[in-house]
Amino acid sequence: MANSLLINLLQIFLLFLSFSTHALGLLKFHVIDVHALTSKNVCSPPKDMERFRSVKPTLAIVNRHGPCSTLHSVEKSLEQILSIDQSRVDSIHRQISAISGTGKTSGPLSSSQITAQSGGSFGVGAYIVEIGIGTPSKTLTLLFDTGSSVTWTQCKPCLRFCYTQHDPIFDPSQSSTYMNVTCNSAPCNVVNNNSCSGSSCLYGVRYGDRSYTVGYYAEDTLTLTPDVIHNFRFGCGQNNNGTFGEVAGLLGLGPSSESFVSQTSDKYQRVFAYCLPALSSSTGYLNFGSNSDISNTNRTPITKQPNSGLYYYITMTGLSVAGDTLPISSTVFSNAGTIIDSGTTITQLPPDAYQALRSAFREHMTQYKMVPGISMFDTCYDFTGFDSVTIPTVGIQFLNNVSIDLVPNGILYAISSSQVCLAFASNSDPSDTGIFGNVQQKTFNVVYDIPNGEIGFSPEAC
Ligand SMILES: *[C@@H]1O[C@H](CO)[C@@H](O)[C@H](O)[C@H]1NC(C)=O
Ligand SMILES: *[C@@H]1O[C@H](CO)[C@@H](O)[C@H](O)[C@H]1NC(C)=O
Numbered sequence: 401m402a403n404s405l406l407i408n409l410l411q412i413f414l415l416f417l418s419f420s421t422h423a424l425g426l427l428k429f430h431v432i433d434v435h436a437l438t439s440k441n442v443c444s445p446p447k448d449m450e451r452f453r454s455v456k457p458t459l460a461i462v463n464r465h466g467p468c469s470t471l472h473s474v475e476k477s478l479e480q481i482l483s484i485d486q487s488r489v490d491s492i493h494r495q496i497s498a499i500s501g502t503g504k505t506s507g508p509l510s511s512s513q514i515t516a517q518s519g520g521s522f523g524v525g526a527y528i529v530e531i532g533i534g535t536p537s538k539t540l541t542l543l544f545d546t547g548s549s550v551t552w553t554q555c556k557p558c559l560r561f562c563y564t565q566h567d568p569i570f571d572p573s574q575s576s577t578y579m580n581v582t583c584n585s586a587p588c589n590v591v592n593n594n595s596c597s598g599s600s601c602l603y604g605v606r607y608g609d610r611s612y613t614v615g616y617y618a619e620d621t622l623t624l625t626p627d628v629i630h631n632f633r634f635g636c637g638q639n640n641n642g643t644f645g646e647v648a649g650l651l652g653l654g655p656s657s658e659s660f661v662s663q664t665s666d667k668y669q670r671v672f673a674y675c676l677p678a679l680s681s682s683t684g685y686l687n688f689g690s691n692s693d694i695s696n697t698n699r700t701p702i703t704k705q706p707n708s709g710l711y712y713y714i715t716m717t718g719l720s721v722a723g724d725t726l727p728i729s730s731t732v733f734s735n736a737g738t739i740i741d742s743g744t745t746i747t748q749l750p751p752d753a754y755q756a757l758r759s760a761f762r763e764h765m766t767q768y769k770m771v772p773g774i775s776m777f778d779t780c781y782d783f784t785g786f787d788s789v790t791i792p793t794v795g796i797q798f799l800n801n802v803s804i805d806l807v808p809n810g811i812l813y814a815i816s817s818s819q820v821c822l823a824f825a826s827n828s829d830p831s832d833t834g835i836f837g838n839v840q841q842k843t844f845n846v847v848y849d850i851p852n853g854e855i856g857f858s859p860e861a862c
């Protein structure tokens with residue numbers, strides 16, 4: 401009893417030590433409680449309720465697989481989640497290397513009637529938010545995704561197919577403000593090259609793992625309490641299937657003109673910020689507008705690329721382990737380029753960068769027993785029997801001298817306490833685009849300031 405109290409006090413002291421040296425920029429190692437790597441069974445509210453409530457509108461972000469989620473879909477194993485993640489990555493790479501043809505073929509609402517470029521990448525990310533659609537407003541739980549732009553939800557009468565979702569399926573006939581987007585209008589041209597059924601515009605999105613949604617492109621009132629957005633364009637899905645779990649659809653925050661960010665530019669000036677929680681048992685936030693928490697952030701430029709319409713590109717310039725900058729040539733990063741994506745789980749690095757990270761990390765972890773890898777992970781440890789472990793800090797540098805220090809939950813991914821892995825993956829080809837994924841973004845306030853062409857990071861936000 402007294403012993404465990406002592407150990408707890410010691411851990412609290414070590415945590416305190418790690419944070420205080422952190423503040424001085426001296427932190428080379430994290431001493432972490434092994435249990436802090438895995439989620440609890442109860443949901444905790446946002447860390448800083450005051451800040452959470454002060455900015456409007458603010459949506460709570462939770463992981464759809466955890467206790468903060470209202471969804472009760474069949475739990476996916478971590479291995480399944482990683483394999484879905486790999487299909488998203490492959491799809492992003494295919495899309496970037498071959499911005500190309502459309503998949504349009506047969507009659508209306510068939511799943512093959514989907515343009516390859518309209519939806520962006522594989523969309524089945526982990527984080528969900530609640531919004532309202534229609535008049536009266538109906539609450540819908542949507543995935544939020546900076547890597548795709550079309551917002552959609554399943555709609556009655558589900559002409560072809562709707563998967564099972566948690567919220568009642570949106571019924572356009574019950575909304576007094578619902579309208580179909582007409583064929584041959586500018587938005588219809590953008591979303592699906594004017595593919596239509598009669599006078600109604602059709603949209604379609606196919607994601608990397610063959611999940612898809614097809615239906616009428618529509619507009620209706622969208623509610624983000626306390627704000628109301630009139631005539632918001634979204635997909636009203638009549639044929640939907642895939643790995644969406646029980647979510648009602650997706651909120652597209654990508655850069656292209658049909659995205660939420662573009663459609664609300666008058667109201668929110670294309671500025672938004674989010675914080676992804678460290679654990680699926682904690683809560684983050686997503687807020688919009690120039691009163692988002694955008695102060696005090698290290699900002700790196702959003703870089704222009706041939707595919708800038710689809711993804712937010714930033715420039716990664718270096719990596720550090722235990723405070724030491726790794727010897728990686730800057731061309732390794734510049735040849736590949738990097739996007740930031742809320743929907744990809746694990747950060748994907750160019751092969752040479754990953755090799756350097758992996759070997760430096762392993763050098764500092766020799767006191768722990770290595771165990772076989774899993775999925776895209778090849779550097780895993782058995783922490784059975786340890787209450788706390790000491791791991792090196794990992795930093796990522798971006799253009800403009802922006803340097804961020806990842807939280808322990810952004811460095812390690814715990815399958816179980818006997819298999820805790822370095823949470824990074826290697827691209828197979830040096831020319832494949834790097835992806836700064838959501839595990840590494842955890843607990844940062846990530847600000848997208850599109851008018852100023854910048855993305856900013858500030859630590860310990862949720
Ligand atoms: C939207 O278009 C569909 C298909 O043409 C039609 O069944 C539905 O009544 C239309 N809804 C409205 C509100 O116009
Ligand atoms: C759009 O549709 C027109 C007419 O069907 C076709 O000629 C054109 O190639 C399409 N453009 C794209 C980008 O798919």
Ligand SMILES: *[C@@H]1O[C@H](CO)[C@@H](O)[C@H](O)[C@H]1NC(C)=O
Binds near residue numbers: 561641642
């Ligand atoms: C929907 O997807 C599930 C799982 O992949 C599959 O078993 C089912 O047949 C699909 N349903 C339709 C109508 O495509």
Ligand SMILES: *[C@@H]1O[C@H](CO)[C@@H](O)[C@H](O)[C@H]1NC(C)=O
Binds near residue numbers: 801
């Ligand atoms: C970059 O940041 C480091 C650490 O914050 C600082 O010491 C250095 O002077 C900065 N360099 C430039 C060019 O701003």
